Amino acid sequence: MDKKSIKLRRVRESRIKDNRFSQAIKVLHGIPESSSSRAGLSLLAYCYFYIQDFNNAASYYEQLTEMFPENDDYKLYYTQSLYQACLYDQAFQVSNNLLENKSFVGQITKLQAAIKYSQEDVLSAKSLVEACPSDDPDKEVNLGCLLYKDGNYEEALVKFNGALQNQGFKPYLAYNIALCYYKLKEYGLSLKFCADIIEKGIRDHPELSIGMQTEGIEVRSVGNTLTLHETSLTEAFNLKAAIEYQLKNIDAAREALTDMPPRAEYELDAVTLHNQALVNFDQNPTEGFEKLQFLLQQNPFPPETFANLLLLYCQHECYDLAADILAENAHLTYKYLTPYLYEFLDAVITQQTSPSEAYQKFDELASRHTEQLRKLAKQVQEHRNRGDIEVVKKAIMEYEEYLERYIPVLMAQAKIYWDLENYPQVEKIFRKSAEFCNEHDTWRLNVAHVLFMQENKFKEATGFYEPLVKKSYSELLNVNPIILANLCVSYIMTSQNEEAEELMRKIEKEEDQMFFEEPEKKYFHHCIVNLVIGTLYCSKGNYEFGISRVMKSLEPYGKKLGTDTWFYTKRCFLSLIENLAKHMIVLRDSVIEECVQFLEACELHGKRVRTIAYSTMAEENESPNGKETVSYEARQLKAVLLKLQDY
Structure with missing residues (x-):
């Protein structure tokens, strides 16, 4: 997730109250003289700068500098426009011509520092910032930015907090502080400063329509004005979205992005x-x-x-x-x-052509991480013994960062054997990593899956699934339905039928409540649990009970019939038909009649339901092929069943 990075504070043109700059540009372009007169060019340049179309602003300021070479103000604005347009080399070159004007030295020094900062030339930026007068209020802020760039977030925070106390509340300073807290993973404090920026924006600028888009109110674009830039609202909402995304609150992250002042898609910034x-x-x-x-x-x-x-x-x-x-x-x-990410991606891509080579690459990555994790665990213990609370906190944070990098490597390594259905070997890989990962939810979940797949370790699987489900027991619909289904199956296979029924009742109750609150939204949890249980019974040869469970799982059809649910449903029906055709099982006519009625209902409700999942590169609104619908496949299955019944 991205969030806008800190930028060095630099001189800007003064803002004006009128916000109809786009209309002004259209009017000026309609007047032929405006493109050649000083006043017309100056107004066009300023309007483009204000709406943050810096390429056009630079173009018009360049014309003004050529027409009036003695006017250093135009050269300054031209330099600022080039900088904002990310034309750093050109901006630095033009700025050098202004150093002879003593009244501009301070502004140009800060602007050149900002240019070098943006070019990742931190040493040059630092020397330029230190050359600024000590009484310049921007100096402390810029030094904080340099500390942030070097990863010294605590020291940067001191600088920004000092500037905030001296200068009063400024949105860009509050944002810098929020970003430092984000980097230190103190999300609560980061969100507090984001909230302060947003509250000030709502109070001071009602014209920016903050939050109206989320509430479903149609509002026009506020455009990319300097007013919007100076409020730091875009940055604050992006940072808020980044934090919610990190915390896996995806709905809250979406809401943060829709709450920001509305702009047309072509006006959106890159972040x-x-x-x-x-x-x-x-x-x-x-x-x-x-x-x-x-x-x-x-x-x-x-x-x-x-x-x-x-x-x-x-x-x-x-x-x-x-x-x-x-x-x-x-x-x-x-x-x-990073070197780690490159090696990881290289191994993942290699896995498609040479699993053995990929396994070796993952193993080398995993070995380096386990060695470092042991070292960090030892350091944490040593610092705890000394009572260094702050040092312990940093050491734990570093340990957790390494663990978060180790988990994907471990899972990718295990996936190689998982794809080969060599589940005992997958379990062996997980057991070796238990000393580091036994408290990590991702590790526990995948251990549960691999125990479940071995079909003789349902009791052990229950021990891993249960804590994950109980953690969200008050909101079961937030749990992946496959986890709930596998836990129910594990209960059934270990004769804990009451626990399975209780869990299913709880899921059904929550779904009914959500259907009442959000009638248009689909929930598949109860359906998938029933499908998995039905599939289990079918695989054990008890088709009468298994198929009845599968059919019940899709009621009501309008809410439960989907690409994935149909896939597992038809697998059970195909297995049933195969065994009937081979005379390996016998079903009562009443059960077959129920199956036919069920397939007719699927035919009726499945006209627009695909049987092939979307390709990631497919058009989402593309109509399904006639033979790729549930209706078509349901008719085919019904025809075969009726033919078998005649025999």
């Missing part, structure tokens, strides 16, 4: 576009990929874009596309991927 792609990815992966690919072609783009695009390609098994992106953007690899 907002990036964050929209991430938080809405589950709902619309095609659009998410398109946005990230678009951003990768911009200059500059959010640093996280490159890594996130690669990770999402791998997550959705588009390994060829990930390999292509890596090959085409080799120059970005060293700048935007």
Whole structure:
């Protein structure tokens, strides 16, 4: 998740109250003289700067500097426009011409520092900042920015807090403080400063329509004005979304992005576009990929874009596309991927052609991490013995960061054997990592899955599934339905039928409540639990009970019939038909009649339900092929069943 990074404070043009700059530009372009007169060019340049179209602003200020070379104000505005347009080399070159004007030395020094900061030349930026007068209020802020850039978040925080006390509440200072707390993983304090920025924005600028989009009120775009920039609202909402995303509160992250002042999509900044792609990815992966690919072609783009695009390609098994992106953007690899992430992605992509080589790469990565984790665990214990609370806190944070990097490596390594259905070997890999991961939810969940799949360790699987479910027992619909289904099956297989029934009643009760509150929303938890239980009984040969459970799971059909639920339903029906055709089982006519009636209901409700899941690159609103619908397949299954009944 991306959040806007801290920028050095620099001189800006003064803001004015009138916000009809876009209309002014249209009027000026309609007057032929405006493109050649001093007043017309100056107004056009200023209007473009105000709406943050810095390329056009730079173009008009350049014309003014050529027409009036003696006017240093135009050169200053030209330099600022070039800087804002990310044309850093050109901006620095033009700024050098202004150093002879003593009245501009302070402003130009800060502007040059900002340019070097943006070019990642921290040493040059630092020397320029230190050259500024000590009584300049921006100096302390800029030193804080340099400390932030070096990763010294605590020291940067001291600088920003000092500036906030001396200068009073300024949105950009509050945002810098919030960002430091975010980096220190003190999310509560970070959200507090974001809330302060948002509250001030709502109070001082009702014209920015904050939160109205979320409430469903149609509002026009507020545009990209300096007023919006100076409120730091865009940055605050993006940071709030980033925190909620980190905490896995995806709905809250989406809400944070829709709460920000409304703008048209073409007006969105790169960070907002990036964050929209991430938080809405589950709902619309095609659009998410398109946005990230678009951003990768911009200059500059959010640093996280490159890594996130690669990770999402791998997550959705588009390994060829990930390999292509890596090959085409080799120059970005060293700048935007850490050595760890590059090695991890390389191993994931290698797995598609050579699992053994990929396993070796994962093993080397895992060994390095386990060695470091042991070292850090020892340091934590030593600092605890000494009573160094702050040092212990930092050591624990570092340990947790390494653990979060180790878990994906471990899971990717285990997946190689999982795909081969060698579950005992997967279990062995997990057992070896227990000393580090036994309290980690991802590890516990995957251990539960691998025990469940071995079909003779349901009791052990229950021990891992139960704590995960009980943690969210008051909100079971937040739990992945497969976890609930597997726990119910484990209960049944270990003769704990009462516990299974109680859990299913609780799920059904929660779904009924949600249907009442949000009638348009679909929930599949109870359906999937019944499907899994029905599939289990079918696999054990008890088709009469198993099929009845499967059929019951899809009621009501309008709410429960979907691509995934139909896939598991038809598997059971195909297995039933195969065994009937081979005369391995016998079903009562009444059961077959129930099956036919069920398939007729699926035929009726499944006309628009696909049987093939969306490709990540497919058009979401594309109509399904006639033979790729539940209706078509239900008719086929019904025809076969009726034919078997005649025999």
